[in-house]
């Protein structure tokens with residue numbers, strides 16, 4: 295699927311015209327039902343034999359949820375999308391749908407903490423092994439014929455490391471693996487991995503897609519053929535999205551374009567401020583020329599996103615506790631600015647040696663920059679960081 299419309303227009307208008315909806319409702323119809331009626335057994339059998347487009351049960355699919363799936367597929371430039379009850383449901387169902395016992399994954403090491411736990415404690419129970427690499431250069435050494443999937447994030451959580459989409463797609467193809475990316479941090483507004491040859495895109499829709507910290511959801515996008523086993527796995531594992539969250543997700547996506555433009559702009563201002571602060575030892579933001587993935591980010595992203603991570607030399611928790619305008623909370627991607635320390639939030643519970651290998655330190659602070667006035671947050675950081683310069 296590819297639309298000639300701008301992404302901002304696509305976000306607002308969706309792919310269906312209101313005249314296609316019952317009563318011509320300008321908003322999408324919210325279909326709050328768990329089950330669907332059939333006129334008689336003949337029509338039920340026609341459905342079961344795939345001869346009618348009827349719905350049967352919301353765990354399988356739901357008209358409201360399907361409209362949002364169409365919208366997300368279009369935004370990512372994919373053939374099909376499947377929605378889930380969370381980003382973790384999308385990730386776990388994807389791997390269980392694509393892989394069999396004995397198969398292996400090659401993954402970059404610095405992934406979101408939940409994904410790390412899925413890889414190290416859950417998937418091994420299904421006899422699916424995950425091999426971590428620090429860079430794509432290590433793939434050749436670690437590859438064996440059981441490796442079926444190359445998984446990565448770009449930008450990564452929380453280090454905002456940039457991996458080349460083009461290189462990932464090529465390496466995966468050369469080794470006969472499927473490439474799967476978690477595109478949560480970038481969003482389809484800033485980055486479309488399928489365009490670069492990546493096979494499957496996964497999102498935690500809880501974040502920017504929803505955008506208002508009011509729902510949990512996940513999405514998978516890619517070619518229909520590759521998504522079919524994932525859909526079948528969703529039907530039995532049951533991590534399906536409920537229609538109310540689907541409705542809220544659709545409403546959130548209407549403003550994705552406007553929100554992302556503001557997130558991109560605000561985060562850049564805050565990253566530049568932090569870069570110039572004497573008490574800040576490192577700033578991780580792909581929009582900064584000094585970021586070592588900046589050139590690749592410029593090639594494959596149309597905006598650098600709303601996430602900024604930085605390090606101080608000491609007393610990171612005190613700095614966090616002195617912030618008054620930022621909200622101390624897990625998650626990201628909402629309209630409001632949040633602050634957290636990865637070691638106590640997204641990466642809590644990961645052994646220290648593994649954190650060190652990932653590059654995550656106790657003095658690291660992650661900011662999810664919202665769409666408010668950035669000056670208020672620069673002033674907040676300024677007063678909090680004073681303890682380090684006084």
Ligand SMILES: Cc1ncc(COP(=O)(O)O)c(C=O)c1O
Pocket residue numbers: 380381382383406408447451476478479497498499500501510511512625626640
């Ligand atoms: C990059 C990334 N992927 C996946 C997830 C999991 O998403 P969810 O919390 O919706 O299950 C998160 C959550 O923080 C995340 O940051």
